Amino acid sequence: MATRKTFTRITDASDDTLGGRLSMxxxxxxxxxxDAANRVGVKRDTLLAWESDRSEPRPSKLVSLAGILGVSPMWLMTGLGSGPLQESSDVPIEGLRMQxxxxxxAHLECGRLIGEISxxxxxxxxxxxxxxxGDGDFDFGEHRIAVPGNA
Incomplete structure (x- = not known):
């Protein structure tokens, strides 16, 4: 009687692709x-397509993304190598700085809009x-003087 070995996969399936690793x-x-799209110099929809595995970045963009995301290009491509730090104290502070x-x-934009509307x-x-x-009266600040003959 042959015994069958079962292997349980521990990794998340969404991280098995370039897009999944980019997103993670x-x-x-x-x-x-x-923000990520802006930093790498592509449109938001382009980055979304990469993360959805509908297309892939060129090598130069992949290297740029790796630098921005703090991972190795090899990890983005294969999942092997230096990936994102899960427990690093730098991760939350970077997110807070970005927020x-x-x-x-947004505050500066609100101030600009207030000035524009004002x-x-x-x-x-x-x-x-x-x-x-222009109707024939004279306006002296708070005082208007009506000219006779003008209604």
Whole structure:
């Protein structure tokens, strides 16, 4: 009677592909898809296609990604070699720094938008005052003087 040996696979199937390893490494440092794509110089959809195994990066982009993600190119390609650090104290701080930068950028953008809207309101009010003055009355700040014969 032949005995059958059963081998249980311990690895996660999603990490068995280049795309799975890309996604795992990116997630391990808290880098968003858009931020990672921006850093490597490709569109978000391109990086998404790589992570979904619908296409593969060129070697130069693969090396660039490895540097950005803190893993070896060999690990990205094969799963062997230096992969992401799971318990490193540097991983959370990098994610926090990135979140802080995104919040700072959003804060600056809000300030810019507030200034832009405030300027638009000022221009609108100035235009309204100019139109009111254009009806024949004279506007001296808070005091308007009506010219006889103008309604």
């Amino acid at each position: 490494a990116r997630d391990s440092i808290g880098l968003s898809l858009a 802080l930068q995104r919040l700072t950028d 300027s638009q309101i000022d221009r609108y009010e100035e235009r309204q005052r100019a139109e009111a003055v």
